[in-house]
Amino acid sequence: MGEKKRHVAIVLAAGKGSRMKSDIPKQYLILNGKPVLYYALRAFEDSFVDEIVLVTGAGQETYCKQEIVKKYGFQKVTYVIEGGKERYDSVYRGLCVLDRADYVYIHDGARPFIDDALLLRAKQNVAQYRACAAGMPSKDTIKIIDEEGFVADTPQRKYTWTIQTPQVFEYSLIREAYEKMYRNMPEVQITDDAMVVETMLQAPVKLYEGSYNNIKITTPEDLVIAESFLNI
Template identity: 30%
Template sequence: MKKFAVIVAGGSGTRMESTIPKQFLLLQNKPILWHSINAFANAFDDVEFIIVLPENFLEEGKKIAKEFSSTHKLNFVAGGETRFHSTQNGLKLINKESIIFVHDAVRCLVTKTLIQNCYTQAIAKGSAVPAIAATDTIRLIDDNDRNILLDRNKIRIIQTPQTFQSNILLPAFQQNYKDSFTDEASVVEAFGKEIFLIDGESENIKITRPVDLVVAESILGKRYSNY
């Protein structure tokens, strides 16, 4: 089946304390965005990319695209006001039956194994949303400002690529935006479709703060030394 990877990098990343969006910071001498694209390119020869970037950084993204094989078509679109709107802008370029991956550009440590596993489950069940178990103690602050201990064995931390059949994801994104739409799974669930989780990866971290760059640099260095 046709495959689309919507790589969402529409934000500015203010928590990184950088003058440029974090997806363009370097790891192993390559932009973070390059590593995310490369993971999908290694997973499938026939995946088509839709890269969602801040409008004033589209040209920077196109420079990165030149490093990839012509067998992988890379399309670019400007991001929106929220994650929902950025993803929605990317999905507007898809008009055929397909499996759609939506991936945070700054989760650049994702492996081809996870990507392929998400594809296989999405074919079988309609969706595949990577998740890992919580290891920290977690408390919930309720409406009365009371803190309530939660059973961490029942908590899952959600990752990307969130992967769906197009006939599920595309109509879900025709809904009007709600503040509760924090990821694609929340949009699809609000549309009335069941979400199916899949085992994520502990190293599939989101690069958000400067310390995450140090961790990612170390992980990539170990991976490349094993090749």
């Protein structure tokens, strides 16, 4: 029998949510009586995950500790820390506070609809492939455009996926990739964690099935859709 692996989630809640057109950051907006952020934390709290690191916006740590972590009794949240300027800065800060982890689940706090089945798929895939990301086959045809806005290429739809979170990695792999990225800045432009591993280490990232319901709350319309999911 091997030693039990330690699974840790880094939940990102440092976004400002400018597209939401609200003074309240999107992760704190009320969805069916609870903050959007509550639902992601609850999913990890009730799962096999051992520990949760919550990364907040500047000056929001006390609010999160009192009004979310304490209020809703999240026992697995061991750190509530301030995020950085960019998303990748927030992820890196989360990685750096971990005392011990084998696998890290990096998740957007504004994606409330992860569930145990999705997390189990993530667990199985990261154990086999070391790096994986949730996603779903694109429902629409994707066009690649040039700088003038004209179509440059049309990839076959069966090869196009929309990417979600959690993105999950062996801790040593993602930490090494981030360390290398910071050594090579500002030459790199990163849009997600999988890209850090792909670009810095040339390591393959396996896509696993997320859910079409695993939306990110970004605009007012998304909040309406989310309400409808909860009321089905």
